[in-house]
Amino acid sequence: xxxxxLLLAAAFSAVGAATAMAQVYSVNAVGYxxxxxxxxxxxxxxxxxxxADNTVAKLFAGLSGDAFLYTYAPGTGFSVNxxxxxxxxxxxxxxxxxxxxxxxxxxxxxxxVGEVKQGNxxxxxxAGYNLVASQVPQxxxxxxxxxxxxxxxxxVLTFSADTQGYTAYTYDDEWVPSEPTIAVGxxxxxxxxxxxxxxxxxxxxx
Numbered sequence: 001x002x003x004x005x006l007l008l009a010a011a012f013s014a015v016g017a018a019t020a021m022a023q024v025y026s027v028n029a030v031g032y033x034x035x036x037x038x039x040x041x042x043x044x045x046x047x048x049x050x051x052a053d054n055t056v057a058k059l060f061a062g063l064s065g066d067a068f069l070y071t072y073a074p075g076t077g078f079s080v081n082x083x084x085x086x087x088x089x090x091x092x093x094x095x096x097x098x099x100x101x102x103x104x105x106x107x108x109x110x111x112x113v114g115e116v117k118q119g120n121x122x123x124x125x126x127a128g129y130n131l132v133a134s135q136v137p138q139x140x141x142x143x144x145x146x147x148x149x150x151x152x153x154x155x156v157l158t159f160s161a162d163t164q165g166y167t168a169y170t171y172d173d174e175w176v177p178s179e180p181t182i183a184v185g186x187x188x189x190x191x192x193x194x195x196x197x198x199x200x201x202x203x204x205x206x
Contacts, residue, residue, distance in 0.1 A: 029116040029204045035185045036109050038161035042102045045133030046094045047185040048114030057090035064108050070101040072131040097123040099131040099187025123198040133187040136202045141179045147200035156180050157189040
């Protein structure tokens, strides 16, 4: 999955000085992310917070052709939302940090618009399988750059839209075969032995 990110605007305003050498900033970073979809299944996420517009009807307003959206809830399994000109559940919310499969018939690009989430961010993880993503629109190594910490024998599974198959990465004091690198807006399966969370503190302050 090839994803391009462009931050349209970042407004910074100083609101005070903590010391003579430091300043505190108020930041509101708004932008868009173009996510390329391949025919078949795509394992992706909404990488920006559009508030009340985090619904499938708003997020995928420009979708072409029939499509199926699959979300996963631990203990319940998959739910399906079908698009054939309109969504069967147009008010379904897809918040940053939630992964989902989007199945399309033809290659196309969807554009996500919204704010970059900042502050103390946390995505809960249950024991077993979790379909999740970074809440921050940033590419990188999933632990080193994106902050996901796993215990020994826990796993991350990535999905390739090109091959329609999975690659498994296991943590056992180190990553085997290597630490997975995640694209902006890419979702993954995280298999946990015990419940936990994906925690990260993020800011666009200079």
